[in-house]
Amino acid sequence: MRVGPRHAHVLGSGGVLRTINGGHGRRLTAHRAPARNSWRTSTTIGAYLGRCRSNFGEPTHARPLDRRHRPPPGHRPGPPAEPRRASTPAPAPRPAQGGGDVFETPAPGKPPRFEGLTDKALIQALHDAAAKHKDLGYNQARKIIFTELDNHEGKVKCVYTGRELRTDKIPNASDMNTEHTWPQSKGATGAAKSDLHHLFPTDSKANSQRSSYPFGEVQKVKWSSPSGAKLGTDAEGRTVFEPPPEHKGNVARAMFYFSTVYGKAIPAAEEAALKKWNVQDQVDAAELTRNGAIEKYQGNRNPFVDDATLAQRIADF
Numbered sequence: 001m002r003v004g005p006r007h008a009h010v011l012g013s014g015g016v017l018r019t020i021n022g023g024h025g026r027r028l029t030a031h032r033a034p035a036r037n038s039w040r041t042s043t044t045i046g047a048y049l050g051r052c053r054s055n056f057g058e059p060t061h062a063r064p065l066d067r068r069h070r071p072p073p074g075h076r077p078g079p080p081a082e083p084r085r086a087s088t089p090a091p092a093p094r095p096a097q098g099g100g101d102v103f104e105t106p107a108p109g110k111p112p113r114f115e116g117l118t119d120k121a122l123i124q125a126l127h128d129a130a131a132k133h134k135d136l137g138y139n140q141a142r143k144i145i146f147t148e149l150d151n152h153e154g155k156v157k158c159v160y161t162g163r164e165l166r167t168d169k170i171p172n173a174s175d176m177n178t179e180h181t182w183p184q185s186k187g188a189t190g191a192a193k194s195d196l197h198h199l200f201p202t203d204s205k206a207n208s209q210r211s212s213y214p215f216g217e218v219q220k221v222k223w224s225s226p227s228g229a230k231l232g233t234d235a236e237g238r239t240v241f242e243p244p245p246e247h248k249g250n251v252a253r254a255m256f257y258f259s260t261v262y263g264k265a266i267p268a269a270e271e272a273a274l275k276k277w278n279v280q281d282q283v284d285a286a287e288l289t290r291n292g293a294i295e296k297y298q299g300n301r302n303p304f305v306d307d308a309t310l311a312q313r314i315a316d317f
């Protein structure tokens with residue numbers, strides 16, 4: 001894990017997130033309400049998230065380079081200028097929200113990464129940045145999701161329906177299981193099958209409804225959940241799945257991540273919906289925390305969560 005130019009935070013006992021590596025003269029704090037599974041963020045995190053929002057449409061400005069441009073063919077790059085995480089990250093046996101965990105979040109005020117890159121060059125850079133992440137294996141990935149990453153005070157919540165299940169292990173697959181936001185039948189195989197950045201807990205029936213349909217905006221509803229997830233047909237009559245509003249941006253950023261890391265194209269109609277959702281449902285503290293927790297397990301972040309403007313620099317995923 002890099003520290004230095006970025007802030008690192010310690011999630012201390014009682015869920016207090018504190019800055020351990022300032023350097024930008026600003027301080028982040030967040031306090032987790034122990035009785036409720038929600039985050040109350042300080043105004044500084046609010047200001048950071050607000051900045052992410054305000055970045056939409058703003059011109060880029062002078063920024064320090066945080067990664068190399070793609071090298072010419074045959075070039076063997078030397079070691080990076082700043083120390084990087086080892087290719088095999090340290091094991092992370094503790095729950096993501098337990099005491100003493102260290103993870104990174106982008107420093108408030110720190111400009112986005114991947115300076116100056118757009119389209120194919122940006123896709124290549126995003127692919128390269130994730131190339132050495134650790135393949136956890138599917139069983140370990142599911143165990144992490146249900147017992148640590150998405151287990152909050154003993155309960156796991158379906159991202160499509162909001163249904164909660166109390167569990168301390170991988171549940172019966174007919175009750176709650178693991179959603180591959182990028183479907184296995186469309187290429188989420190091998191290491192991609194176990195990549196936590198696009199895996200979420202889901203109610204098994206809702207997962208069956210989604211099946212491997214593309215995401216889109218439902219006009220004619222065939223199935224829906226109380227939380228607002230829908231299966232049906234879009235304006236062109238295609239069968240599509242629409243997540244509930246609070247998960248739409250998470251889906252979009254997971255799909256952008258998957259497309260760039262694993263070299264899969266997103267169909268145009270689906271991409272249009274995802275880009276819209278990326279703006280509508282912007283990154284919140286919980287999504288940022290999950291991104292940092294996943295980095296502990298598999299050694300890479302989802303850059304589309306760290307920089308909400310990144311997707312706008314790729315015209316065609």
Ligand SMILES: [Ca+2]
Nearest residue numbers: 246247250281
């Ligand atoms: Ca969201």
